[in-house]
Amino acid sequence: xxxxxxxxxxxxxxxxxxxxxxxxxxxxxxxxxxxxxxxxxxxxxxxxxxxxxxxxxxxxxxxxxxxxxxxxxxxxxxxxxxxxxxxxxxxxxxxxxxxxxxxxxxxxxxxxxxxxxxxxxxxxxxxxxxxxxxxxxxxxxxxxxxxxxxxxxxxxxxxxxxxxxxxxxxxxxxxxxxxxxxxxxxxxxxxxxxxxxxxxxxxxxxxxxxxxxxxxxxxxxxxxxxxxxxxxxxxxxxxxxxxxxxxxxxxxxxxxxxxxxxxxxxxxxxxxxxxxxxxxxxxxxxxxxxxxxxxxxxxxxxxxxxxxxxxxxxxxxxxxxxxxxxxxxxxxxxxxxxxxxxxxxxxxxxxxxxxxxxxxxxxxxxxxxxxxxxxxxxxxxxxxxxxxxxxxxxxxxxxxxxxxxxxxxxxxxxxxxxxxxxxxxxxxxxxxxxxxxxxxxxxxxxxxxxxxxxxxxxxxxxxxxxxxxxxxxxxxxxxxxxxxxxxxxxxxxxxxxxxxxxxxxxxxxxxxxxxxxxxxxxxxxxxxxxxxxxxxxxxxxxxxxxxxxxxxxxxxxxxxxxxxxxxxxxxxxxxxxxxxxxxxxxxxxxxxxxxxxxxxxxxxxxxxxxxxxxxxxxxxxxxxxxxxxxxxxxxxxxxxxxxxxxxxxxxxxxxxxxxxxxxxxxxxxxxxxxxxxxxxxxxxxxxxxxxxxxxxxxxxxxxxxxxxxxxxxxxxxxxxxxxxxxxxxxxxxxxxxxxxxxxxxxxxxxxxxxxxxxxxxxxxxxxxxxxxxxxxxxxxxxxxxxxx
Amino acid sequence: xxxxxxxxxxxxxxxxxxxxxxxxxxxxxxxxxxxxxxxxxxxxxxxxxxxxxxxxxxxxxxxxxxxxxxxxxxxxxxxxxxxxxxxxxxxxxxxxxxxxxxxxxxxxxxxxxxxxxxxxxxxxxxxxxxxxxxxxxxxxxxxxxxxxxxxxxxxxxxxxx
Numbered sequence: 001x002x003x004x005x006x007x008x009x010x011x012x013x014x015x016x017x018x019x020x021x022x023x024x025x026x027x028x029x030x031x032x033x034x035x036x037x038x039x040x041x042x043x044x045x046x047x048x049x050x051x052x053x054x055x056x057x058x059x060x061x062x063x064x065x066x067x068x069x070x071x072x073x074x075x076x077x078x079x080x081x082x083x084x085x086x087x088x089x090x091x092x093x094x095x096x097x098x099x100x101x102x103x104x105x106x107x108x109x110x111x112x113x114x115x116x117x118x119x120x121x122x123x124x125x126x127x128x129x130x131x132x133x134x135x136x137x138x139x140x141x142x143x144x145x146x147x148x149x150x151x152x153x154x155x156x157x158x159x160x161x162x163x164x165x166x167x168x169x170x171x172x173x174x175x176x177x178x179x180x181x182x183x184x185x186x187x188x189x190x191x192x193x194x195x196x197x198x199x200x201x202x203x204x205x206x207x208x209x210x211x212x213x214x215x216x217x218x219x220x221x222x223x224x225x226x227x228x229x230x231x232x233x234x235x236x237x238x239x240x241x242x243x244x245x246x247x248x249x250x251x252x253x254x255x256x257x258x259x260x261x262x263x264x265x266x267x268x269x270x271x272x273x274x275x276x277x278x279x280x281x282x283x284x285x286x287x288x289x290x291x292x293x294x295x296x297x298x299x300x301x302x303x304x305x306x307x308x309x310x311x312x313x314x315x316x317x318x319x320x321x322x323x324x325x326x327x328x329x330x331x332x333x334x335x336x337x338x339x340x341x342x343x344x345x346x347x348x349x350x351x352x353x354x355x356x357x358x359x360x361x362x363x364x365x366x367x368x369x370x371x372x373x374x375x376x377x378x379x380x381x382x383x384x385x386x387x388x389x390x391x392x393x394x395x396x397x398x399x400x401x402x403x404x405x406x407x408x409x410x411x412x413x414x415x416x417x418x419x420x421x422x423x424x425x426x427x428x429x430x431x432x433x434x435x436x437x438x439x440x441x442x443x444x445x446x447x448x449x450x451x452x453x454x455x456x457x458x459x460x461x462x463x464x465x466x467x468x469x470x471x472x473x474x475x476x477x478x479x480x481x482x483x484x485x486x487x488x489x490x491x492x493x494x495x496x497x498x499x500x501x502x503x504x505x506x507x508x509x510x511x512x513x514x515x516x517x518x519x520x521x522x523x524x525x526x527x528x529x530x531x532x533x534x535x536x537x538x539x540x541x542x543x544x545x546x547x548x549x550x551x552x553x554x555x556x557x558x559x560x561x562x563x564x565x566x567x568x569x570x571x572x573x574x575x576x577x578x579x580x581x582x583x584x585x586x587x588x589x590x591x592x593x594x595x596x597x598x599x600x601x602x603x604x605x606x607x608x609x610x611x612x613x614x615x616x617x618x619x620x621x622x623x624x625x626x627x628x629x630x631x632x633x634x635x636x637x638x639x640x641x642x643x644x645x646x647x648x649x650x651x652x653x654x655x656x657x658x659x660x661x662x663x664x665x666x667x668x669x670x671x672x673x674x675x676x677x678x679x680x681x682x683x684x685x686x687x688x689x690x691x692x693x694x695x696x697x698x699x700x701x702x703x704x705x706x707x708x709x710x711x712x713x714x715x716x717x718x719x720x721x722x723x724x725x726x727x728x729x730x731x732x733x734x735x736x737x738x739x740x741x742x743x744x745x746x747x748x749x750x751x752x753x754x755x756x757x758x759x760x761x762x763x764x765x766x767x768x769x770x771x772x773x774x775x776x777x778x779x780x781x782x783x784x785x786x787x788x
Numbered sequence: 789x790x791x792x793x794x795x796x797x798x799x800x801x802x803x804x805x806x807x808x809x810x811x812x813x814x815x816x817x818x819x820x821x822x823x824x825x826x827x828x829x830x831x832x833x834x835x836x837x838x839x840x841x842x843x844x845x846x847x848x849x850x851x852x853x854x855x856x857x858x859x860x861x862x863x864x865x866x867x868x869x870x871x872x873x874x875x876x877x878x879x880x881x882x883x884x885x886x887x888x889x890x891x892x893x894x895x896x897x898x899x900x901x902x903x904x905x906x907x908x909x910x911x912x913x914x915x916x917x918x919x920x921x922x923x924x925x926x927x928x929x930x931x932x933x934x935x936x937x938x939x940x941x942x943x944x945x946x947x948x949x
Contacts (some may be wrong), residue, residue, distance in 0.1 A: 012881050019889025020877040020896065022863035024822015100797045122806065187825045201835060201890040201924050253825070253890030254924050286828035448916035508888030678884045678930060685927030709832030709922065717928040718915040722946055747927075 006521035007738075008676035013508070013513040018165035024251045025219050029203040032279035034421040035207065036065055037122035038269055039282070041114040041131050042291065045104035046140035046363035046702020047152060050104060053114055061130050063123030064604060065276055068115045068268060068637045070103025079262055080236045081326075083334035084479040085164045085359070096155035098327040100237065106135060106464040107154055107326035108363050109702055110291025112264060115274050117280055132630040140363040140702035144300060144321040147360045154326055154361040158760055163333070163359035168341035169418055176354035183306030185390035192774045193377045195298035195323065195696040197712060198370045200507075202253020203284040204293065207271035212277050214242050221266050223249040224259045224543020226504050226537050228482070232262040232330065245270075249535040252507035256686070257295045257369040260505070260547045263328040263399040264474035289708040295696055296370020298323035299336065303381045305389050306352075310636045313404045318345055319380060322367075324359045329368035331547075333359065338478050339374030339466070339548075345415040345716035347426045347462045347640060348404040353416040363702045368549065371686055371748040375465040383461045383753035387760070388771055397757070398434070401462050402427060412734075419466060421638045425729040426462055429642040429664045433460070436662035436724050437644040445659075446765065455649040456659075457756025458776035463643070463750040466636035467742035468553030473632075485632035486555035487541035490519065490562040492570075492625035496604030500562075503543010504555035505535050508682075509744065511551060512535070516557055517671055518738065524590040525603055541628055549742030551672060551700065553637045553733065560737040561629035569625060570606045576617050577601050577609060637733045637741040641665035643750040647758040651766060654783030656692055656759055662724040663750065668733045668741035676743045680725045683747020689715035690748075691755035695776050711774075727758040792856045796821065797865025805852040811845075812836040814852035815862060823863040827922070834921030837894040837901075838862045844901035846920070863893035866900070876904045876938045877899055883943070885934035887925035895921050899935045908939050 003009040009358050012100040018024050053069040078097040085093045102113040114131055118124035140244040141151035147161040154161055167173060180186055217240055223229045226247040234242045251258060272280040284292070300321045306314040322336035341355035390397040405426040406413050413421045442458050449456035469475070472483035500519060504511060512532045520527035533539050543555060567587055574592035575582035584595045593600035609616065610625040645661040663680055670676050694712040697705040706712040732739030752775060759777055763770040763786060773785045793802035798857060803818040815821045815838070824847055827835035836847040841860035868874050873881060876899050886892040895918070902909060902917045911916065914932045923931060938941045 007867055013884065014880040015889070016886055017873070019886055019892050020863075020873060021867055022821065022893055024823070024889050026822075026825070026890065028826075029816075031817075031820075122808070199924055201833065201888065201922065202825070203827065230909065251889065253827075254888040286830065286833070427900040508820075512885070674884050678887060678926060681927035681929045682887060682925045686924070708830045709828050710830050714832075714922050714924070716915075716922065717932060718912075720915075720928055722911075722929055722932070723927065 005527060006517055007427050007671050009517060011513055011517060011527070011672055015510065015512045026202055026206060026251045026253055027222050028283045030207060030220050030250065032207060032209055035281050036117050036119060036276060036278035037124050038117050038272060038280050039121060039128050040112040040265065041128045041133070043102065043109055043111040043113060043135065045106065045135060045137040046109050047138040048106050048135040049107060049138065050102065050113055051134040051136055058116055058127040058130040059131060061123065061127040063119035064116060064127045064270060065119065066117040068101060068272065070099055070101040070113060071327055073100040074103060074283060076100065076238055077236045079232065079264065079375065081328040081333050082330045082481050084481060085166055085333045085337050086430060087165045088125065088167040088170055088436050093333060093734065094158040094160065095328060100264045101325060108365050110288065110365060110639050111326065111703055117276060142362055142364060142698050142700055142702050143754055144323055144360040144362060147362050148358065151630065154363055161361045163328065163361060165355045166337050168337065168355045172352060173354045176315050176317050176352040179352045179554050180304055180306045180317055183314050184309050185307050185393065187305045187385055187392055188302065189385045189388055189772060190302045191381065191384060191772060193297045193299040193301065193380055194690060194775045196296040196370055196690055197259035197290055197693050197696055198256040198293060198296055199714060200254030200256055200258055203286055203289045204259065204265070205283040206266045206269050207279060207281040208273035208500065209279045210273040216246070217270055218246045218248065218271055219266060220248045220250060222252050222259050223247065224252070224547055226505065227542050228545050229262050229266065230537050233267060233270065237262065237267050240270070246538045249505055251567065254506065255507045256371045257296065257373060257547060261294055261368060263481040266665070272705045286709065287707055290712065293706060294327050294329045294366045294368035295325065297377060297455060298367050299377045301381050303385045305385045307389060311393055311395050311400045311403050313348055313350040315381065316350055318344055318355045318356045322357055322359045323362055323364065325362060325364045325366035327366050328549055329366040332366060332368040334373045334480070335369045340378050342417050342419050342465065342725050343375050343378035343466060344382065345417040347406060349406055349462045350404065351416055364698055371683060372745040373548065375745065376749045376752060379463040379749050380753050384756060384772065387757045398430060398460055401429060421464070422635060424638060424640045424666060425731050426640060426642065427642065429666055430462070432664055432726060433642040433644050433664040436544065437646070437660065438725060440648065440667040450646050455651055455762040456622060457647050457649070457758040457760065457762025457765060459645065459754045459756065459761055460644045461750055461754040461757060464638055464640040465745060465749055467549035467639055467745065468548055468633060468637040469548040470554055470633040471635065482544065483632070484544055485545045485630050486558050487628065487630045488494060488558040488560070488562045489541050489626065490566050492566060492607045492610065494608055496529065496607040499533050500530060500559060501533045501540040502555050503540060503545065504551035504558060505546045507546070509551060510672065511680065514552065514672045514675055515556065518556060518559055522560070522567065523603060524588055528765040547641065550743040552634060552738065552740050553736055553742045554631060556703060556738055557633065557736045557738060558629045558631035561631055562627045565627035565629060566625060569627065570620070572621050573606050573609055574601050577606070598615040628748060634735040637668070637736065639665065639667050639741040639743065639746055641746055641750055642755040645754050645758050647762055648756065649759060649762045649782060651786060654779035654786065656777050656782060658688060658721050658755065661721055663747065665725050665727040665743065665746050666730040667743045669739040670727060670730070671740065676727055679743045680747045681723055683745060684723050685715050687748040687751030688720060691752040691775050692777050790853060792852050794858050794860055795853050796860045797862060807851065807853065809852045810854050811852050812847035815847060821862050821864050825890055825893060827890065832922065834894040834898060835891050837897040837921065839897060839901065844898055847928040863896060866896060870940050879934040879938035883930050883937055885926065885930045891921060891923045895923065895931055897947040899938065902935065903939055908941060911936065
């Protein structure tokens with residue numbers, strides 16, 4: 001029987017009520033008394049020297065209060081990269097300054113070089129048009145091969161467009177080269193992991209308020225991690241003391257990575273609010289979002305898989321160029337390296353792995369972590385080359401994977417790419433998947449499709465990801481400049497209800513429903529009496545926020561630890577009230593009782609006693625019932641899964657239709673299966689979108705050709721099927737208290753290769769000698785591939 | 789600036805607008821009805837769908853002045869008289885048809901318009917009708933399911949949870 005409350009219950013979401021009735025409060029919904037409006041002037045060329053900006057006419061426009069240019073920020077710091085990567089030769093990566101507003105040069109279309117503040121948004125918009133600006137356009141460097149091969153420099157001062165040239169694991173390079181040289185069979189594949197725009201439906205927005213009486217700032221902003229944003233602004237960009245800056249991320253309309261990062265617009269509105277002594281608001285248009293939100297993916301890769309004639313894997317070797325765009329966004333250097341290279345052994349017992357990644361500056365928008373972040377790139381490369389190898393070897397692609405899977409009795413398993421996987425059962429997932437997709441019925445369905453003039457293909461895939469990113473000690477050694485713990489405070493109020501303050505931020509993930517399920521289960525009380533507080537640095541403990549499928553695995557563990565402290569203290573109070581030893585107190589169904597007796601007090605009575613401590617052992621126990629825990633995991637978590645889909649290809653047009661898609665995931669233990677299923681659905685849509693329709697295209701001059709929803713194809717309801725999702729019977733994570741692994745990114749990681757494998761299968765079934773087609777598989781690309 | 793007046797969620801309202809003020813902007817900024825969202829600038833995303841004289845309209849495609857005298861319905865006026873969720877809203881909650889909530893008002897308003905003209909839509913009809921509403925979170929599965937459930941159809945055979 002499914003549970004109807006607590007851990008494991010498919011509880012409907014309490015936050016839905018406000019979203020369904022229009023009462024959600026997103027950043028742009030907040031209006032402060034006396035607020036002015038900021039509008040940015042953005043470069044319309046990809047590379048150019050700012051010769052002059054004359055603000056005189058703009059300042060004379062109606063309603064204009066101030067104009068800012070890069071000149072106003074030369075005395076403050078820049079927006080840093082959060083992860084230091086060293087090149088193979090030991091040299092640290094190149095780190096050009098990323099100023100609040102472009103100064104001296106503009107480096108991509110959309111790069112902001114000025115901002116106008118006016119009484120109304122329309123007045124600010126009009127005044128931007130009145131800025132007299134001279135920018136001398138320079139040749140732009142857009143594609144990575146040209147950028148490496150002596151093209152125009154994106155940053156003159158660093159004298160190269162290569163940010164770093166990284167090897168993982170460098171000590172394995174010679175052995176991997178040797179293994180590939182001597183291998184009986186080597187499959188080689190060159191592929192492009194297409195550049196994507198995250199496209200959270202809520203565009204970024206920031207409103208700053210300044211109190212001259214206390215010198216305190218408040219920033220309302222679309223962030224996945226308000227403390228991280230505050231830290232970046234305080235310690236690196238503006239130098240506002242952390243105790244004078246409150247960052248609030250209210251309801252946030254999706255993130256997918258793009259709202260992890262600090263952006264210059266946040267610093268600008270803070271500076272403007274101080275100067276004008278009034279609130280200043282900025283909300284991005286969708287066009288600005290396309291031009292300036294950090295993009296995702298954009299790898300060009302060559303991967304080789306060496307194996308024995310029987311299909312036993314010997315080595316994976318990868319060479320990748322990763323686009324970082326014009327500036328280093330906060331996680332941009334970690335994404336193509338430690339979130340990618342460390343996963344290049346996949347789910348397999350392969351003994352040799354070597355990865356080389358060159359990160360490349362170009363005159364394009366910054367590229368950073370987008371749902372999956374490095375792990376989709378790793379999975380795509382591995383799972384495409386395995387499929388190709390299966391065809392070359394004449395083996396069944398599922399059997400080839402099974403032959404090389406890590407087996408359940410091999411955990412903990414040290415992968416050849418440097419990670420220690422704690423748990424998993426890939427064969428069990430594949431067994432489940434074959435049933436879900438009805439593999440036995442495929443031949444009949446293919447025959448039916450062929451009768452209708454269509455080609456049908458079956459694609460499979462296995463993935464593993466490293467989630468819950470942490471632990472701080474490990475990531476510190478690897479170059480992270482931040483810790484990756486999280487924090488929670490459990491506050492039991494005097495009347496017995498609870499406020500749980502968490503460092504994680506919910507922008508669609510349902511924390512307000514799922515986290516109380518955990519606390520309620522532990523305390524044996526109703527989840528309805530527990531509220532989650534998140535997204536406000538003035539209310540919550542210092543937490544690292546939500547990304548990398550980490551909220552439950554890391555912050556949820558902090559919630560457990562804090563709740564354990566609450567229980568320990570409450571037992572002491574109960575023991576006093578019951579005149580017993582605290583070792584004899586048991587907690588069940590919200591009642592503290594003395595073991596073996598009928599003496600008990602309720603959770604509510606203990607709470608009241610904590611805050612009205614009459615006849616209280618004040619020498620032994622402090623009043624109050626509130627506890628904080630910081631949790632820093634011992635390892636990553638390792639969600640894994642097996643995916644399959646069937647596609648139909650219309651040979652007349654090249655159009656691909658996804659007929660069915662099945663996902664068998666291992667997320668460890670599940671707190672709320674309804675929410676987890678929804679997370680998989682969303683990830684699948686983004687991954688299928690990448691595979692079939694989404695693409696970010698710059699022309700050779702650096703103009704973004706896909707800068708609106710008319711040009712960038714977002715997956716719509718009629719592009720997608722109903723999905724079959726199963727995450728039952730997972731193998732629990734062995735090192736966090738809930739045994740959970742994280743589910744937010746899986747769908748986006750596992751689905752792209754599944755689709756491509758299926759389309760290649762369909763095309764080959766029609767006699768087309770097509771080994772690979774780069775994403776997205778638009779009708780024109782597929783049709784062209786079919787023509788040979 | 790010009791004066792406009794209209795009925796919004798059953799109440800007569802009026803305000804000063806510029807000729808270029810969009811209906812979406814008037815609702816959000818003039819009337820503080822911030823449930824209507826703006827997700828794009830090319831009338832593609834559908835987060836701003838409202839009802840004008842009973843028809844679903846993207847409120848970013850219409851000037852406020854064009855709605856002078858009209859009967860406008862927004863997400864804030866969709867709940868039942870006692871404040872409980874209406875059938876469509878309730879189906880979205882029951883079937884987890886929303887995550888971040890940003891596209892949700894437009895989805896609910898579009899769904900209401902669909903069910904008015906087609907009380908028992910097929911899966912394909914729902915998917916086709918939603919072409920003008922983009923959701924980035926849900927992969928549409930649970931939105932389609934919720935709308936079919938709201939129409940009184942049995943959705944228990946549709947996969948999962």
